Amino acid sequence: MTPTVILTILVLYFAVLIGISRFVSRKDSSNSAFFSANKNSKWYLVAFGMIGTALSGVTFISVPGEVGAPSGEQFKYFQFVLGNAVGFIITATVLLPLYYRLQLVSIYEYFEKRLGFYSYKTAAAIFLVSRTIGSAFRLYLVVIVFQRFVFDAFGIPFALTGIISLALIYAYTYKSGLKAIIITDTLQTFFLVSSVILTIIFICSSLDLNAIEAFETVKNSSYSKIFFWEDFMGSKFHFAKQFLGGMFVTIAMTGLDQDLMQKNLSCATIKDAQKNMFTFTGIFVLINIFFLGVGALLYIYADANGVQVPADLITGKPRTDLLFPEIAFHHLALLPAVVFLLGLIAATFATTDSALTALTTSFCIDFLGMDKPENVHKPKNIKVRKMVHFVFCLIMFGVIVLFNAINDASVVSMIFRIASYTYGPLLGLFTFGIFFKSRTVHDQWVPLICLTAPFITLLISNYSATFLNGYVFDNELIIVNAGITVLLLLAISKKLTKTVFETNEI
Template structure:
């Protein structure tokens, strides 16, 4: 597909998002609308929109790309099983807590349970973790757009990133969460439609009907799901399930981004219906993403298509866009482009809103009545929104200079270090109710824990007879944080035992 055609589609797509943003936020764009969508979101819209936020461009491109590795295949589905368990635990344990405390920022729980410094520390961990994670996700799509669109116009990579973030800011800065609930519903529709249509177009190109396609995927070398043989391997079943469960609890249940949407529902019942519906859909969609990966490699093998290179090395993240944009025809290319754009911007717009909310509430106190009125607070919120957009820009530029791995691998590796202290803080708060902490020492524990985790990870093969940590590294990090909090613990005040 010609770069000019792709660029035209992107412009039309964002034009639609701007139109939605205008109608959603034209009557009200105050802080309550931005932070909580006036606490009036429909649970089914939240559930559907969360699919796009949770999956992102990483799932769209990187997961199908990794299927081709002999030691990987469909092993990612083991991780998805862990994700599903984590989602159910969030719905039954964390959501009732957040609703009972009527929180705008979920880190308000840490403030009331452990203290102000612990609260600021947990909010800071989220800001760092979400900024890095969302930057990685946006990076993946920007390099695809750069390769297949903007290189043709001699547009620098940095400018492509800046324009992308500017467009996201432009349609979210007024309505915030209220706008995103609607735009993410639309974007998820494009994402899900793209998955099914891509499978259809590839099957059509391979002369396969639905049953034949199922058999081809099942009988291919890519379809192995469960790996029990080698406990030392990153794909070992127990490691993947445990890693998926705890990564989900930390990256979803303890993350302001996805929880902010849940907290915009009218009550806990609707929020839980949202999570249960979302969980089932999430598992199903990931099955189809893995199937897309197998079909892509079957198509590439039949047509002699090599994995595209990036910076002189084969990069599996580029296989899907290469086939969709250059080999399947115009309609499949349009479908792919809409799905990729929807997956990525649904994640990034939500993240920027959550980052802005967390900073404004957790550090500027905008959830308090005396700080939540007047045009000055709205201007401050806009400035914070711009600030996080620029910070994400800088992270992407640095990551582009350093990265040579699959983005999905890098995201979960980094999450093991950045989200681990949040896991430890909440576990201590929830399960050791008779103890509090000496608040001033909590930042030291939360800094030391990732450092010790990294040290253990780097030496685990030597110390543990060849054992290499993968996604379960977050459990180690959370456990070290938990033990550190026990060391600095004290008897809790009665009113802080939630």
């Protein structure tokens, strides 16, 4: 498929999204529609649309690529996914009832009620930093694909490709925000799911395999090992590390994250929001099985047809993230290439548009107080909200350019590694707030605690092999970070008086 064809499909795709956004916003472009979709979203649309938000272009490209990585990852990611599923269930049964009972727009308002001003602002700031970095990394991976397979042919530099991508997202999100995204993400998830299934069909056809033969081929290949029980101390792949890491990363990156929770809170009732989460969890697990299957089939196809893993243009090292687009664009027919492209676009922009809306919501609510009674009806709020949305686009662009200059690692691994440090204090704050209801903290010390805990965690991670008998941390590092945060919060805590504790509803 030529760069011109790819570019044409991109333009048509975004024309549809912008058209949907304009249609949705023509009657209501208010802050209420932007922040919470007026609290009338259909749970089944939210559940289906959240698939695209949760998976992203990282899952679409990097997860299949890692199946055949030199480090021997195979299907070890599914251990992490099983932990994710448990984390989603905990989020639905523990956190969602709390958020609905308090009638929150930004979930970090909980801390203002529970611990105080500085705790509230610290939690919101942690989210802003964490989500900006994580979403920029996700978008970065796909910008690289567009750059290599499309924009290099037109002599367009990487930085301009990043600007174009973010400008397109801004064009269909700045007016209606969440109200439009509920609909556009449903459409994008449809493209994503269809792309995965059709890609499997196309590759199987190219290998002359039917469904049963494909299953047996993957099962008997060297890529299909799921559970890793060997070397608990020294291996990052051990089941316990992956499962626990997946569970707590999900609680932090979903249950304590304004992005995905904002969609849940747009449902009319807690019952609808929980139906959404349970449905989403089942689909999420199934889709990840398909992604891993795609990864195995890609490497089997590459081995059979002499396809090499493309090299990174900066480091010269094989880059597994690029194997999927390499085969889709250069080795399959036009229709499979188009299907892959639509899936990639959908996976990427369903995540980024949602993140930009959540970042704007959090800043406007948590730092500008737009939900306060005295501010709700100020005429300039909509103009300010649009400006905040634009500024976050610029910040995300800066992170993408920076990451392009320094990165030589798999993006999926990098995202979850950074999440262990940035989301750990947030997980610790919620843990303290929920499980130590009889205590509060010296609020002004909380920002320092949330900076100290990740630093201590970094030291533990760097020297764990030396001081912990060879133990090597992976995604479960977030548990250590959260635990240190809780211990430090307990150290600066004080017992609530009986009267305050008895009237404390949170």
